[in-house]
Amino acid sequence: MNYKKILQKYRKDRTRLIEILKEIQATEGYIPEKGILSVADELGLSRAEVEGVISFYHFLSARPLGKYVIYLNNSITAEMAGREKVARAWEQEAGCSFGQTSADGLFTLLETSCIGMNDQEPAALINRVVFTRLNPEKVSQLAGWMREGRAVEDMVEETGDGANNHQLVRAMVRNNIRKTGPVVFGDYSAGQAIRKALETTPEGIIDEVKKANLLGRGGAGFPTGLKWEFCRKEKGEQRFVICNADEGEPGTFKDRVILTERPEMVFEGMAIAGYAVGARLGILYLRHEYSYLRRYLEHVLQKMREQGWLGQNIAGRGFAFDIEIKMGAGAYVCGEESALIESAEGKRGEPRDRPPFPVQKGYLNLPSTVNNVETLATATQIIVHGANWFRSMGTPVSTGTKLLSVSGDCQKPGIYEVEYGLTIKELLEMVGAEDTLAVQVGGPSGNCISEAGFGRKICFSDLPTGGSIIIFNRSRDLFAVVRNFLDFFIEESCGWCVPCRAGNVLLKKKFEKIASGLGTVQDLKEIEAWGKIIKSTSRCGLGQTSPNPVLTTLSNFREVYESRVSKEADFIPEFDLNRAVAEACAITGRKFQEEQEHA
Amino acid sequence: MSKPVIATASLAGCFGCHMSFLDIDERILDLIELVEFDKSPIDDIKKFSRPVDIGLIEGGCCNAENVEVLRYFRENCKILVSVGECAVMGGLPAMRNTIPLKECLEEAYLNSPTVAPEDRLIPADEDIPILLDRVYPCHEIVKIDYFLPGCPPSADLIWEALTALIQGRPLRLEYELVKYD
Numbered sequence: 018m019n020y021k022k023i024l025q026k027y028r029k030d031r032t033r034l035i036e037i038l039k040e041i042q043a044t045e046g047y048i049p050e051k052g053i054l055s056v057a058d059e060l061g062l063s064r065a066e067v068e069g070v071i072s073f074y075h076f077l078s079a080r081p082l083g084k085y086v087i088y089l090n091n092s093i094t095a096e097m098a099g100r101e102k103v104a105r106a107w108e109q110e111a112g113c114s115f116g117q118t119s120a121d122g123l124f125t126l127l128e129t130s131c132i133g134m135n136d137q138e139p140a141a142l143i144n145r146v147v148f149t150r151l152n153p154e155k156v157s158q159l160a161g162w163m164r165e166g167r168a169v170e171d172m173v174e175e176t177g178d179g180a181n182n183h184q185l186v187r188a189m190v191r192n193n194i195r196k197t198g199p200v201v202f203g204d205y206s207a208g209q210a211i212r213k214a215l216e217t218t219p220e221g222i223i224d225e226v227k228k229a230n231l232l233g234r235g236g237a238g239f240p241t242g243l244k245w246e247f248c249r250k251e252k253g254e255q256r257f258v259i260c261n262a263d264e265g266e267p268g269t270f271k272d273r274v275i276l277t278e279r280p281e282m283v284f285e286g287m288a289i290a291g292y293a294v295g296a297r298l299g300i301l302y303l304r305h306e307y308s309y310l311r312r313y314l315e316h317v318l319q320k321m322r323e324q325g326w327l328g329q330n331i332a333g334r335g336f337a338f339d340i341e342i343k344m345g346a347g348a349y350v351c352g353e354e355s356a357l358i359e360s361a362e363g364k365r366g367e368p369r370d371r372p373p374f375p376v377q378k379g380y381l382n383l384p385s386t387v388n389n390v391e392t393l394a395t396a397t398q399i400i401v402h403g404a405n406w407f408r409s410m411g412t413p414v415s416t417g418t419k420l421l422s423v424s425g426d427c428q429k430p431g432i433y434e435v436e437y438g439l440t441i442k443e444l445l446e447m448v449g450a451e452d453t454l455a456v457q458v459g460g461p462s463g464n465c466i467s468e469a470g471f472g473r474k475i476c477f478s479d480l481p482t483g484g485s486i487i488i489f490n491r492s493r494d495l496f497a498v499v500r501n502f503l504d505f506f507i508e509e510s511c512g513w514c515v516p517c518r519a520g521n522v523l524l525k526k527k528f529e530k531i532a533s534g535l536g537t538v539q540d541l542k543e544i545e546a547w548g549k550i551i552k553s554t555s556r557c558g559l560g561q562t563s564p565n566p567v568l569t570t571l572s573n574f575r576e577v578y579e580s581r582v583s584k585e586a587d588f589i590p591e592f593d594l595n596r597a598v599a600e601a602c603a604i605t606g607r608k609f610q611e612e613q614e615h616a
Numbered sequence: 617m618s619k620p621v622i623a624t625a626s627l628a629g630c631f632g633c634h635m636s637f638l639d640i641d642e643r644i645l646d647l648i649e650l651v652e653f654d655k656s657p658i659d660d661i662k663k664f665s666r667p668v669d670i671g672l673i674e675g676g677c678c679n680a681e682n683v684e685v686l687r688y689f690r691e692n693c694k695i696l697v698s699v700g701e702c703a704v705m706g707g708l709p710a711m712r713n714t715i716p717l718k719e720c721l722e723e724a725y726l727n728s729p730t731v732a733p734e735d736r737l738i739p740a741d742e743d744i745p746i747l748l749d750r751v752y753p754c755h756e757i758v759k760i761d762y763f764l765p766g767c768p769p770s771a772d773l774i775w776e777a778l779t780a781l782i783q784g785r786p787l788r789l790e791y792e793l794v795k796y797d
Binding site for chain 2: 587588590591592594596597598599600601602604605606607609611
């Protein structure tokens with residue numbers, strides 16, 4: 018294996034480390050020690066730094082993997098759609114359990130967090146190809162093809178709707194656009210916005226976006242115009258526009274659909290942002306799970322360059338801006354903007370301390386604006402149609418529309434473009450949800466709403482959401498939902514802050530104690546207290562929201578917890594002495610009899 | 617009014633916390649004015665002779681006997697305090713928790729280079745307390761009322777906590793008392 022050739026291809030650029038490692042893995046199936054040493058040597062890094070990057074990302078591996086790697090999604094909607102049977106079918110076909118590689122080296126079975134297919138579960142990535150709506154029969158068919166040595170790409174029999182059918186995509190993914198709205202799915206012709214933008218001043222663009230009161234669509238809701246203004250005013254030799262396409266919040270898949278159906282609108286938004294802040298380069302940070310869109314997006318970028326919407330002289334007005342795509346490698350925390358920047362620089366995606374904020378010191382420590390896919394697409398439409406048009410939709414503060422990714426127990430899961438201010442009740446009717454027990458708004462990091470809250474509104478001042486809406490009907494076990502979400506955060510914590518790394522594990526243990534009927538009122542109090550500690554002492558949004566699955570269900574479904582805890586006992590141990598000595602008895606051949614009275 | 621009664625025990629610990637307790641130096645004279653000792657290694661009383669007000673536990677639980685002693689303390693003490701890292705978290709002995717018990721025993725009694733070939737045997741004498749699958753902190757076994765951190769907690773910390781409990785006043789933990797670096 019000639020590692021030097023790969024390194025030369027990436028000009029020994031340290032910010033390309035993740036791509037270099039991915040290419041080695043694509044060729045060899047994993048990243049062998051020799052590769053690690055060679056990369057470390059050529060890039061002037063320590064072995065530990067390279068290994069640290071590999072171990073950080075879910076889709077990089079320093080141990081050999083099978084020819085076909087099955088990453089079966091483990092999100093809650095997958096569970097609801099029969100994931101367990103699919104998982105057992107894979108194990109039977111491969112003859113090994115999850116986390117292992119089959120003896121013949123053909124299969125590796127791995128679990129993975131939400132891959133953005135919540136409305137078409139159970140889904141899996143096989144190598145880099147997406148397979149949706151799996152069932153045991155389908156698994157057996159796929160495994161048969163694998164034994165015949167068929168290429169994964171050739172296992173996709175039927176492609177999805179819209180651009181999923183494009184020859185460069187050819188994915189079985191479905192868009193499931195159920196309701197279009199006037200912004201993201203409104204009238205649009207590429208090039209119009211950037212042409213209009215270049216007729217005004219950068220300050221004028223920022224003013225228009227501020228006037229529209231565009232708030233970040235990723236979920237945090239920071240005013241986009243203000244972010245651009247901060248970035249523009251910051252001194253720096255160079256500035257960057259970064260599009261955050263790392264949507265990893267379980268239940269969100271709207272950025273996938275935007276990038277499939279409206280990529281020009283996003284790229285145009287990046288160019289407009291570039292003009293506004295004074296950047297010449299934009300980076301689309303695309304999550305690994307959406308690798309199947311990469312060639313198509315590169316093609317769209319090339320087309321836009323040819324049409325003069327990107328490049329050295331955009332719309333003939335002398336403005337230069339281009340976009341490159343950087344790939345993630347599987348880490349939820351990289352959706353956090355400073356972690357995303359670290360990752361784009363080829364490092365472990367650990368969040369940075371802030372301040373300085375990315376607008377001050379972002380990519381390569383230069384001023385950078387990081388905006389969500391939907392935010393940038395929306396900005397494009399604001400420039401075309403004006404702030405007043407935009408403000409005529411939604412609520413006075415939460416202006417415009419929002420894309421919701423709806424999944425779970427409803428007749429019509431998929432994408433809905435709705436005006437802000439929609440109530441949960443209205444949404445449930447729209448999507449055909451019946452007998453609803455709970456609605457998870459904003460994914461695991463958001464809020465689990467009970468019927469008492471169905472009159473609440475989707476907007477920044479009431480129920481903010483990056484777009485994830487998961488519906489659970491009354492046949493569902495709320496504890497199974499919370500368990501799934503807690504496991505997600507334990508898996509995805511980057512490990513930097515102890516309260517997040519260890520606290521979430523302790524929180525889960527305490528939760529399981531309650532779930533198993535051994536909880537007390539004191540345990541409930543401790544869960545609340547610990548949750549608050551984790552939230553207030555973690556430095557990024559992951560830790561700050563990770564206890565929400567427990568805390569919000571505890572506040573909105575308190576009776577479910579109270580029915581499981583003892584009202585009388587002030588302490589119930591999980592500890593069982595006979596169980597705890599069983600192992601030692603087995604090893605030594607002794608029998609244990611608990612002494613009734615102390616000697 | 618009779619003096620409050622105190623009891624202490626060292627479970628899976630190193631007696632370091634007891635030694636730290638003795639580090640209160642001449643204050644031990646004040647202590648015997650303030651309290652009486654019941655079951656404790658300090659006076660070598662083996663069994664509880666009366667209800668105890670405050671029990672101080674050093675060490676976590678690594679074997680069945682530790683569990684029995686801890687439960688015995690809980691039954692006989694109004695207030696039970698975990699003293700030191702091992703009681704609070706499992707401490708150093710809990711380092712074995714990441715390794716299966718069988719491997720630990722095999723490493724110690726069969727494979728260790730210091731074991732003479734003729735001595736290779738995992739002890740199974742019935743007089744030896746049976747090991748638990750892992751080392752448990754005390755609060756996973758019984759209800760613990762207070763926790764004193766440290767390895768060991770300093771004499772001043774133990775003194776301050778104990779006198780506060782006896783006198784029923786709020787604990788004043790100066791920063792220096794709970795700072796360990």
